[in-house]
Amino acid sequence: MAFVDIKQLTFSYPLAPKPVLKEIDLAIEAGEFVVICGTSGCGKSTLLKHLKREITPHGVSSGAIYYNGTILNELSERVAASEIGFVMQNPENQIVTDKVWHELAFGLENLGYDTMTIRRKVAEMANFFGIQNWFRKNTMELSGGQKQLLNLAAIMAMQPKLLILDEPTSQLDPIAAGEFISTLHKLNKDLGLTIILVEHRLEEVYSIADRIVVMDQGGIICNGTPKQVAYDLQHVSQDHPMLLGLPTPIRVHHALKSQKEAPLTIRDGRRWLSENFKADQEPILPSEFKEDIGKPVLDIHDTWFRYEKNGIDILRGFSLQVYPGELISILGGNGTGKTTSLGVMSGLYKPYRGKVLLDGKPLKKISNSKLYRECLAVLPQDPQTILVSKTVKQELESVVETLNITKQQVIDEINSIIHTFNLENLLEQHPYDLSGGEQQKVALAKILLLHPRILFLDEPTKGMDAASKEVLAEILRCLKEQKVAIVMVTHDIEFSASNSDRCALFFDGNIVSSDNTRAFYSGNHFYTTAAHRMSRHLFSNAITSKDVIELCKRQQKKQLIKS
Known part of the structure; x- marks a missing residue:
């Protein structure tokens, strides 16, 4: 046995x-x-x-x-x-x-x-x-x-x-x-x-x-x-959704319909690319986020924060400007202060030095009822902290009932968010009986019912499978089109590379580097995507598997034309 x-x-x-x-x-x-x-x-x-x-x-x-x-x-x-x-x-x-x-x-x-x-x-x-x-x-x-x-x-x-x-x-x-x-x-x-x-x-x-x-x-x-x-x-x-969750070398191999054995590691993927494709430094145009689209909706300037009066500083001169309709990712090692920075930006923590301005107005002068009902929403790292009802349906109803809208609008709002997140089969379940990824979806659905102008996400893809991440990415794209500003703290480099407008590296209590997403990841040696590590010897600034596939297909097309 x-x-x-x-x-x-x-x-x-x-x-x-x-x-x-x-x-x-x-x-x-x-x-x-x-x-x-x-x-x-x-x-x-x-x-x-x-x-x-x-x-x-x-x-x-x-x-x-x-x-x-x-x-x-x-x-x-x-x-x-x-x-x-x-x-x-x-x-x-x-x-x-x-x-x-x-x-x-x-x-x-x-x-x-x-x-x-x-x-x-x-x-x-x-x-x-x-x-x-x-x-x-x-x-x-x-x-x-x-x-x-x-x-x-x-x-x-x-x-x-x-x-x-x-x-x-x-x-x-x-x-x-x-x-x-x-x-x-x-x-x-x-x-x-x-x-x-x-x-x-x-x-x-x-x-x-x-x-x-x-x-x-x-x-x-x-x-x-x-x-x-x-x-x-x-x-x-x-067409199984797990295909999206396979390692990058396998996904690139499958997308290019290669008949050879799929590479499993970055090393094997680099070798496979070198054997089948040529170096091509023709740049992919970076999708830079332009900061001339208007004034920042949120402006954090030289903030300092510590949890105890005589404790060590967690934030040291932390500054950031967030613009309407952008998604900015904050990345960095565990324990560097990323989650604390979200707390300061969202008004949950008060810095002892520096300013946090919302539309040019100090955050501390805005009432909590207005701040958290019309302006800001926070998805915490542990979704269970905001899941307090006996069923998923009650979780959603508890939020909508606080809004000043008609009964029919309540029904429409709930039905819309249920359809968006595909929650139909979870409505009567207790939130704590759900998987980690399902809890993340329910918690995000709950806070989005508040229609925030600024959305703070702390590890939103934690526990999510690749197919659920695609759904989340589409939701974030829709929010950006509505000019919602999104600040995301994440360890999910692949998701960040595919969906962020800007990326910032957090270290020692402050942001030490910030750039458009393509420049950020193509400029890093370790803190970068699997796609870039696998392909950078051939393609200078490909940062996602989609980029690598596009460049490889471009070469395949040229070879077909020549032949």
């Missing part, structure tokens, strides 16, 4: 109209690195939670799960706790102590190890994960990347045989995400650790997996090696 054997697993949430999981059959061998992917709401996270019995969701289920030959529910408490490790999407939800060293020791203490054994295991994990420099820090002081690494180290201290991760990189910047995935790869190769990973961001992890499992509507539609799944999605399911 396989190390993990799932047989005919079916599961439904209470009052749900249909099962979330439908007769899942999946066998995973010891030492495998398995990546599970699929569109938002397809059942990925629900499946993972069934593998960790302590967090199995409430509902109606059938079928069986075997761990190392034993039914999961029959495992002893010690085996279930120590041998099966689970890393959640949000690191905040998993840290339970105040100090880093105590978090590392917490699981071992609960398992009853003696003091000397705990000290040895903690020291070993701290050294392996490079935690020595922040070993005695408060956990609240850590960046998102450090917290996620701490979660992983604390679980590994208990020496698990199975490691389960639910989108662990969703809140990490691209560099931290790459380092985290590299650590997982090392654990798998060096220790033979069995890893099951659910992930939307496949650029880094796809090529290192032993097996890719693609889910759709509660079932498994593809299960094979990375190369086999890339082939199956191209030839068997030619």
Whole structure:
């Protein structure tokens, strides 16, 4: 029998109209690195939670799960706790102590190890994960990347045989995400650790997996090696939305209808491009955002902010001008102050120095009722903070009822936003029963009912599949046409490159660089898109897969004309 054997697993949430999981059959061998992917709401996270019995969701289920030959529910408490490790999407939800060293020791203490054994295991994990420099820090002081690494180290201290991760990189910047995935790869190769990973961001992890499992509507539609799944999605399911979520080299290869084997990595993609296309430095005209379209709707000038009177400055001279009808992305590492800057721009935090002007008027002189009903709207990083009702429908109704409009207008507003975000099948569900991507959609739909003039988005694509990102991109384009100004803090470089007018790099409490999107990404070496890293030896300023495909097709067309 396989190390993990799932047989005919079916599961439904209470009052749900249909099962979330439908007769899942999946066998995973010891030492495998398995990546599970699929569109938002397809059942990925629900499946993972069934593998960790302590967090199995409430509902109606059938079928069986075997761990190392034993039914999961029959495992002893010690085996279930120590041998099966689970890393959640949000690191905040998993840290339970105040100090880093105590978090590392917490699981071992609960398992009853003696003091000397705990000290040895903690020291070993701290050294392996490079935690020595922040070993005695408060956990609240850590960046998102450090917290996620701490979660992983604390679980590994208990020496698990199975490691389960639910989108662990969703809140990490691209560099931290790459380092985290590299650590997982090392654990798998060096220790033979069995890893099951659910992930939307496949650029880094796809090529290192032993097996890719693609889910759709509660079932498994593809299960094979990375190369086999890339082939199956191209030839068997030619219009499946998961095609949009595949790594850039594969998407470019598929779009150009190459008959050769698809490249899986950036290195293979560069080689494949070099073998089939020539260097072409003919520039793609940058779509520069012109700042002469009028006065800025929001002007932040030399603001300084700290959370405590005697604390350190989080923002240091932060300045930014935001214009009507533009989307500006703010990027940077975890813990640099990006989310804090959104709080200052939106009036949630008051800077102790500097000015925040809305249409030339100080933000602090505008009443909150007017500010947050007619002017500003904020999508926080954790959508659950604004999801407070029992059903999705009630979430939407609670917002519209605060507006001074007729009953028929209320109905029209709600029906329009439901159709726009494709929420028809979610209306009667509890928001907390939704996937992370679905929660993001509901939260955004809720705040857009306020018709803001300025929209602040903190990691809006977190947990979203590629198809849902396309829907979000279209919504943002429509908002821009209505002259809504959009400020987006994001780690999603690919989404930013495809949809932003300007990009700004945040570092050390301030914006250190700002430029139009194409110039920004084509000028960076590490902090840039997979498409640019794959093609910059041939094309100087191609930053999206669409750019690379366009330039390659241009060469193909010229070759056809010549022949």
